[in-house]
Amino acid sequence: MPTIDEIATFAKKKGFVFPSAEIYGGMAGFYDYGPLGSEMVMKIKNLWWKSIVHDRENVVGINGSIIGSEAVWNASGHVANFIDVVAFCKKCKLKIKVDKHEIGKAKCDCGALYENLGEFNPMFSTEVGVIKSEAVKAYLRPETAQTIFINFKNVLDTSRVKLPFGIAQIGKAFRNEISPRNFLFRMREFEQMELEFFTHPDKKNDCPIFEEVEKVKVNVLTAKEQAGTGKMESMTMGDLLKKKIIKTKWHAYWIGYRYNWYLDLGVNPEKLRLREHVPEELSHYSAATWDIDYEYPIGWKELEGNADRTDYDLQQHTKSSKVDLSYYDEDTKERVIPHVVSEPSAGVDRVFLTLLMDAYHEEEVKGETRIVLKLHPDVAPFKVAILPLVKKDGLSEKGKEVFNNLKQKFNSFYDESGSIGRRYRRMDEIGTPFCITVDHESLEQDDCTLRERDSMRQIRIKIKDLSDIIKKLSEGEKLETFGKFIN
Ligand code: GAP
Numbered sequence: 001m002p003t004i005d006e007i008a009t010f011a012k013k014k015g016f017v018f019p020s021a022e023i024y025g026g027m028a029g030f031y032d033y034g035p036l037g038s039e040m041v042m043k044i045k046n047l048w049w050k051s052i053v054h055d056r057e058n059v060v061g062i063n064g065s066i067i068g069s070e071a072v073w074n075a076s077g078h079v080a081n082f083i084d085v086v087a088f089c090k091k092c093k094l095k096i097k098v099d100k101h102e103i104g105k106a107k108c109d110c111g112a113l114y115e116n117l118g119e120f121n122p123m124f125s126t127e128v129g130v131i132k133s134e135a136v137k138a139y140l141r142p143e144t145a146q147t148i149f150i151n152f153k154n155v156l157d158t159s160r161v162k163l164p165f166g167i168a169q170i171g172k173a174f175r176n177e178i179s180p181r182n183f184l185f186r187m188r189e190f191e192q193m194e195l196e197f198f199t200h201p202d203k204k205n206d207c208p209i210f211e212e213v214e215k216v217k218v219n220v221l222t223a224k225e226q227a228g229t230g231k232m233e234s235m236t237m238g239d240l241l242k243k244k245i246i247k248t249k250w251h252a253y254w255i256g257y258r259y260n261w262y263l264d265l266g267v268n269p270e271k272l273r274l275r276e277h278v279p280e281e282l283s284h285y286s287a288a289t290w291d292i293d294y295e296y297p298i299g300w301k302e303l304e305g306n307a308d309r310t311d312y313d314l315q316q317h318t319k320s321s322k323v324d325l326s327y328y329d330e331d332t333k334e335r336v337i338p339h340v341v342s343e344p345s346a347g348v349d350r351v352f353l354t355l356l357m358d359a360y361h362e363e364e365v366k367g368e369t370r371i372v373l374k375l376h377p378d379v380a381p382f383k384v385a386i387l388p389l390v391k392k393d394g395l396s397e398k399g400k401e402v403f404n405n406l407k408q409k410f411n412s413f414y415d416e417s418g419s420i421g422r423r424y425r426r427m428d429e430i431g432t433p434f435c436i437t438v439d440h441e442s443l444e445q446d447d448c449t450l451r452e453r454d455s456m457r458q459i460r461i462k463i464k465d466l467s468d469i470i471k472k473l474s475e476g477e478k479l480e481t482f483g484k485f486i487n
Helices: 004-014 035-054 070-075 145-149 152-158 223-227 237-242 249-264 312-321 348-359 395-406 420-429 440-445 463-474
Strands: 017-019 031-033 059-062 067-069 084-089 094-098 115-120 125-128 136-140 165-174 189-199 217-221 233-236 272-276 288-296 299-308 327-329 334-336 339-347 360-365 368-373 384-388 412-414 434-438 447-452 458-462
Touching: 004 017, 004 348, 031 035, 035 059, 035 165, 035 189, 035 348, 067 070, 067 125, 070 136, 070 312, 145 165, 145 189, 145 312, 189 249, 189 348, 217 237, 223 272, 233 237, 237 249, 249 272, 249 288, 249 299, 249 339, 272 299, 288 348, 299 348, 312 339, 339 348, 348 360, 368 420, 384 395, 384 420, 395 412, 395 434, 395 440, 395 463, 420 434, 434 463, 440 447, 447 463, 458 463
Parallel strands: 059 165, 217 272, 384 412, 384 434
Antiparallel strands: 017 031, 067 136, 084 094, 084 115, 125 136, 165 189, 189 339, 217 233, 272 288, 288 299, 299 339, 327 334, 360 368, 434 447, 447 458
């Protein structure tokens, strides 16, 4: 696996990600997505949205504003409790953030004990209003979740949702991180994909769809093991629930569902694990939190979190706004404040980084190093590239005809210049799963070759069958189902 710095260099070179304002020297913690990166980001968000909102009848989406009044962030507890501690290594002159419970224990890589430089709140503040005396303080949201809670009543009043139900959102969040480092891993401006899933307080176990995830195999590091030997165990989600390691069925469902999402996208199962938060590290709103971690070159780190936020946020906003945020349960004929039994919360950028790192491979092919991004076809920037063997003899026209047809269905790329070998390599490097070549035979037979990125094998197929075959290959069917290998 490449180091994080190597992947950052690669991402820039290929047009995935650029340091923001680079021509002015850049700004730590800010990045811009280039042509390939923005395609991939859009696909990640669309896949998440489809699986969380569109594929379900009890989840709706919102898109809230980024700047929120001071009242919101006072009520949510972020002004008082969203606190990092700045630790400083005198020897390396390095500043990092540590959790409050690590004070006095955290050590720098060089072995020296960190010095505590004090606490700070990573929220970006601003003022709304141009006339100083009338301006009011506001914050850029450090999590998207709060715009869901403050719209809870609006959603209840306007949608036909009934408990249990969820409200989802994808949007930007901002944290003035002390040491934004490791490329996209810790940024100051990033994007979150969050779902707040609400249940009746007494029905956190009434999950009729747990079966979907019961057999999902996960690597688990419990809070108990972190205090003990630190051993990771392999279990099913069913076991985790049965043994009451995860306390409620809905929480277990969403943790398992999200873990499986990464497995479905082809992420190396050995590099994924679930880690339970130890009591001292729980956020101020959480009764239980589980992270899905990935093993990066910098160690096991959080890829996404999932907290049981209880009724904390709705209670806080009810108290502060004096607006009743309770829910009338028609079955029990009572008003209740619902619980957020589960909050799957993933950073778009962190998912992007993980998929890129996990997909990056260097292989020896005929004495040369081939860089190949083994990205799942659903997240690769381009699904298919159309590469006429040569420009002349009408192959260019034939290639464009194929391109114009395929681009209606898939994000397609057309390239007619340079040697075919080099064009294949270029597509491997940016993760394009399928390459189509039209040659002189194509003009007579109306067929083409289809090359698969990972195996580099090719078959010959009719042009009219292309889109159907590409769709099936993307869904996991084998190349040999559609023709004999010709290489
Ligand atoms: N609403 C819950 C919440 O915000 P979090 O664990 O602080 O929880 C959730 O953040 C996810 O957001 C993380 O798992 C990570 O993927 C992403 N994230 C958080 N801070 C980030 C940062 N500085 N840069 C990039 N992604 C970040």
